[in-house]
Amino acid sequence: MQNRKEYFKHLLHNKNWTQEDRVWFLQYLNEKDLTELQEFAAAEYNADLFTAEPILAREDSERILKNIHQRIAVKPQPIVRRLWWRAAAAAMLILAAGIGYYKVSHPPVKELIVLSGEQRKKVTLPDGSKVLLEPRSSLKYKGDYGKAEREVALSGEALFDVQHDNAHPFIVASSLINTRVLGTSFNIEARDAREAKVVVLTGMVQVQAIDGNRNDGQEVILTANKRAVYNKTTDQLQMSDASDDARFYLQKQQGRFVYDGTELIKVVNDLQRYYNINVTVDKRLQHCAFYGDFNTIDEPEKALNVIALSLNARINKDSAGNGFNISGGSCQ
Incomplete structure (x- = not known):
């Protein structure tokens, strides 16, 4: 008989098992040591996590599950103490076969990153919201942005003009603060780990400090022409008038x-x-x-x-x- 792990692979990918295949697999299940099958299942699982295509299509996974049940039931063994080993081995093979279907049903979500480089860069998000990235800034968001949530991560500075959507609040995450809105325009500066600033041009936003030395969830609600500044050293989130800043950002946006x-x-x-x-x-x-x-x-x-x-x-x-x-x- 050839190497067992190779034979496991043959069984996993073969549509039709021969009588010899059935006999061999049932004999193997009667053994106490199923280490090789465990190692094979684990290897197939890990390999599939790092491949772009699934090992098996959904229908193949379902077919193998059905066939394993049928094949194990062809010649039931009289020794009751063997049943647990059979169930465990069948589960391992099903796991190796089924992981392909799981990967198809739950494909990894890509993360998109926009870098401005040394120039300002205009970005239009899938929902139509517009972002003007300042030089040496970056914006990250998931490939499924807008389906379940509208969240972006900012490093640097950017001016946002957000499309209104009551069902999906727009969230900007940065190292020191999170900013949550429904539809408005505002500017965020989050270039370093010491201070972050939000200025609202139109509408209303909620700004919440992250971490700090307190756990009271400092937050403020900003309306047009208002500013929130969070200082990590003092762990203070303060609001003040920002009429001149708002004028500057509004004209830059226009x-x-x-x-x-x-x-x-x-x-x-x-x-x-x-x-x-x-x-x-x-x-x-x-x-x-x-x-x-x-x-x-x-x-x-x-x-x-x-x-x-x-x-x-x-x-x-x-x-x-x-x-x-x-x-x-x-x-x-």
Whole structure:
């Protein structure tokens, strides 16, 4: 007789057992030591977990289950003490055959990861919700997103515009806080393990701190123009006004920054924040009123030149070549 484990495999995959197969299997079941069958079943189970295709289709699994029952019943043994061994062996073979059907019925759920790299990246989720990822940020969500739940995991910073769905709340998980909404727009900063911030533009969100030194489940409800900041060092979740932050994020979401008599220093702060650059302004120009707008797809130099023209000022790069300086001109 060939190697037993090879013969087990032959029985597992063969549609029709011969009389010799039946006799051999029943004789084997009468043995006290079923170690080889146990090892075979375990090996088939583990192998199938790491293969893309199942070992057997559903109908094959059902057929083997039925046939094993029939074959064991063909020549019942008179020794009652053997019955437990037969049942155990049959169960092992059924497990090896049935795991293929389980894998078909419960395929692994893929996890999708979006990386922004060094540029902002727009992401549209399956439900139509939109995410604007800031540079060096990542967003993860499951391949079955939206079927049972709408949950994403954020590392970094992102601006969310969530489709309304009463039956499926939208949840953003990060290292320090979880944010839960039904339909709204908000921005989350969760770049490190020390502090996380949520600013609401429209609608309402629930923010809950994770872990910390207390177990009271700190949480706050935020409405439009409100901010929640969680500090891990102090283990405090605090809410405050965020009208200026909300204005900034809303204009970023709309793709255009519009100013109607805004102090130049505030305009420059927006440019620094959006383009991640350093801009200095002569003190005598900082409170000049600025009227104009910038498109978010414009290069920073273009936006700065619009400011310079309105004030008859000059734009110069700093000595290191990493930032800009606005000088000369006047408020007029």
